[in-house]
Amino acid sequence: MRGRTKGALILFSTLLIGVLIGTLLSGWFVRDRLRPIPHPRHFVRSTERLIGPQDEEQRQAVRDVLRRHAAALRELNAEHREALKEQLDATRAELAPLLSEEQLRRLDRRQRRFGELMGPWPEGKRHRKKKSHGNE
Numbered sequence: 001m002r003g004r005t006k007g008a009l010i011l012f013s014t015l016l017i018g019v020l021i022g023t024l025l026s027g028w029f030v031r032d033r034l035r036p037i038p039h040p041r042h043f044v045r046s047t048e049r050l051i052g053p054q055d056e057e058q059r060q061a062v063r064d065v066l067r068r069h070a071a072a073l074r075e076l077n078a079e080h081r082e083a084l085k086e087q088l089d090a091t092r093a094e095l096a097p098l099l100s101e102e103q104l105r106r107l108d109r110r111q112r113r114f115g116e117l118m119g120p121w122p123e124g125k126r127h128r129k130k131k132s133h134g135n136e
Contacts, residue, residue: 088111
């Protein structure tokens with residue numbers, strides 16, 4: 001009996017460790033995928049880099065198209081963010097009287113984390129990760 005109990009305990013411990021490692025790795029990958037959305041001013045550079053123009057002529061043509069559309073995309077993005085924030089605030093206001101203190105705290109924590117991802121982009125040199133190379 002003692003041998004069976006020991007074997008079951010080892011098996012259960014191994015399973016528990018596997019579940020914990022899986023949960024931690026899953027959280028790490030999800031958090032990595034939910035990085036803040038890049039600032040729209042990097043749209044031209046990042047899209048150009050993604051496309052990988054074949055020569056300088058194509059690079060300039062692609063850059064011209066991207067620059068023409070960049071301002072409209074920035075404006076649309078700002079409007080979307082504001083509309084999303086308004087909708088989340090309205091949802092919270094309607095849910096608040098229905099929820100307990102703890103439920104409201106959890107909802108607020110999630111909205112705060114979401115706001116950090118979707119909030120306004122920081123401006124200024126101290127927030128830049130890479131030095132600009134003149135490609136917008």
